[in-house]
Amino acid sequence: MTRAEADTFKARAGAALADHHLKTAIDRTTRTARQKREAAVAGWPGFSRARDLGARIKDHVIENLDHYLIEFERNARASGAIVHYASSAGDACQIVVRICRDAKARTVTRSKSMLGEEIGLPHALDEAGLGRVETDLAEHIVQLAHDRPSHIIWPALHRTREDIAALFREHHHTPQNSDDIPAMVASARRQLRGGFLAADVGISGANFLIADSGAVCTVTNEGNAELTTTIPRVHIVTAGIEKLVPSLPHAFALLRLLVRSATGADITQYTTFHCGPKRAGDLDGPEAFHIVLVDNGRARMLGQGLAEMLRCLRCGACMNHCVVYNEIGGHAYGGVYPGPMGAVLTPVLDGLETSRDLVHACTLNGRCQEVCPVDIPLPAMLRGWREKSWAQGLEPVTQRSFIGLWAFVVTRPRLYRLGAGLAIKTLRLFARDGWIRALPLASGWTSTRDFPKPARRTFMAQYQAQKRNRGL
Template identity: 65%
Template sequence: MSGFTDRVDLALADRILKVAVERTAGTAEAKRAVAVDSFPDFEAARDRAAAIKDHVVAHLGAYLEQFEAKAIAAGAKVHWASTADEACRIVIDICKAAGAKSVARSKSMLGEEIGLPHALAEAGIVRVETDLAEHIIQLADERPSHIIWPAMHKTREQVSALFKAKHRSPHEEETIAAMAESARRELRTQMLGADVGISGANFLIADTGAVCTVTNEGNAELSLVPPRVHIVTAGIEKIVPSMPHAIHMLRMLARSATGAALTQYTTFYTGPKRADDRDGPEEMHIVLVDNGRTKMREEGLAEMLRCIRCGACMNHCVVFRQIGGHAYGGTYPGPMGAVLTPVFDGLKQSRELASACTLNGKCQEVCPVRIPLPTLLRGWREKSWREGLEPTSMRWGLGIWAWVARRPALYRFGTGVAVRVMQILGTKGWIGSMPLAGGWTRYRDMPKPAPQTFMNQYKKGRRT
């Protein structure tokens, strides 16, 4: 993919993208506000959610062992994967052993993280994305742009055109219901005919060995129960101690993600089909994936392992709302993606993500598990500086600024001149263009500053 700056330029120039992102993120923000206002003691619930996750991360090994023992006792087979490649290899081997020609996949960001769609394609296994938004981006041959709404970058009009071009029996009426029915006709037979069902896991219950999935469409249930084999890929941080803990986290997840009290479909799977069960898979495999999570715990990013993948941070992020998810370049966009992408792709390749953040703190304010995202992003900035990854122009520029800032008289003179110049460049309260500020003014105007610097106004106020 192109560099971050190029991706941002493309995103900012795409007016349709801004409309699509704002439609969904704006609605999510409003719905969350209503849901939180109607939740008694929401702040106390956030504290408890953070404490649950911190406790699990601190005792991760013990809970993983407990989960493994309970899952095996229920008839599931548990596999361990240290890396993304190892996780994909395990999944492909299970599919081949089952003689699978096609798989039905319920939406899973962990699957995207480890590159499972590409691994299935390389193995010659047909992949059917059963989540409606994932179906849309599979047809468009694109990556998810949001962890809850993978196709949020597309407008209704674009989806309609895509369905008419790709579906065997597309809709005729230009309505949401007609488009949904077109997707249902396209997917239903493929879901029921799949040899293997693959899902992620929102939570893993340590004391029962159960796997919890959360969807809004019921596609997980239809994708995972009929096939002969159910494969779960889950990050090791998804563990919670017991069902009461899972229920508490579910209450936080739904309200933060979609503004609902509870997601429409919340299902717990415990092992494969038993003798007296009417339906269910003959085999259940659970692939527990590390892929840098242990390293995160050991290297100062343990708080990021609290994340329950609700998407609230990106819905409220002023940067994400301007550029969308694809500009971030990694599996996870938004503030949480800016923290996680350097873990998976390396800081050298993704250092610009942390620098793009305004550090306004809105993401931390809405996070249901109180992840200090601005602090973690500052940590990446500091590491990038220590390791000499910042460009020479940045290092020289900050060096000059620091030299001037240590000389108050010179600093006041410079800021005074800058204010006067900006006053001249401004028109009707805004600056449309300015030397050395093209990165800002190319896509939006800059507010015209006050006639005097803050220090001059402060001194004048003290005299009066």
């Protein structure tokens, strides 16, 4: 297998399906996440109404994006912030690196931010020779392992507790005495605390940008964002332009949805609003406060029929409930964003031609939309990408030919029923003990799971028989 073949979605998914260690790591986290979210939603009778409100808030901002960008910039500048605009990932990284160099920074702390991952900021900082300290515990694990995040809420979801204990023993100056969770957390705290105190620049993302005040809202469970943004003399915020909300009450309406959908909690431990640099009389805070507003394809999405995707709160609920993600994890998707939301976003960021397999890696069961806190129609968007892929002729010739043959058969009921009957009889020949473990032309399925032995008759044949028995 060539390097190009090994880097395809099918190859990555195949490797993930064969990795039982990965399946254990995924199950431990996503199962708990699903249970907590279900309990949180069940305990909130107003969830459905709040969900509708959240979708309307986001749609309103998207429809009036220019207005809220101008309002946010005006109020942010009034608070003392310096606002920058970046049309692409490269522009955003250049702006951040330039700010760091102007500040003569040597060490930079970074709080977890999917926008930072999207624009490739960790690599840009490393290439610029800046000492980078990832302050989120999971991102710290990913950095030590020279890895990539596999989930937008739990970046190290693909690693078990045993993996992490081994990493800490190898890389920490004073590693833990035992491998239990409190000892590992204490080890990480000892390792990271010096980075917090020595950093010249702190970089964070933003969960919300408050237009009527110019404030930036960050939400964390560890308090690392507060140490990242408060101690260094320069604070840089990188945020997508879709993070705007009109006012503080709108932010809180969305916060209630975000937290319950992400972790199943009523509210996170740390919800912080930053508004400008340190003022006279303030005991702490940065001397300079920069906000980098990033487009990177978001404006283009408005013209591609993907405006509803800009509602996304980055809660991760869609991937926690996705049957595909729960089998293959995040790295198999290849892009920054995994799961259903990643399958929609990656063609925007990387192009449909290189990511068309992702839009087909979905059963279209609709569970992702059901659990989305702002009701994003992810299945419809994936179908839209499939239609574009077909219209652009990106499917292999063999696949297009097969679909043409399939269309010929299914539009002729008698031929379809005959073929279905023959297929069932043929499949049953390969069954042993109720399961089919190997099947010609179906190794993509049987290489990693068994296929159930089909019934003796097709569904329609059984249905017609029941109708006759009932005299219908």
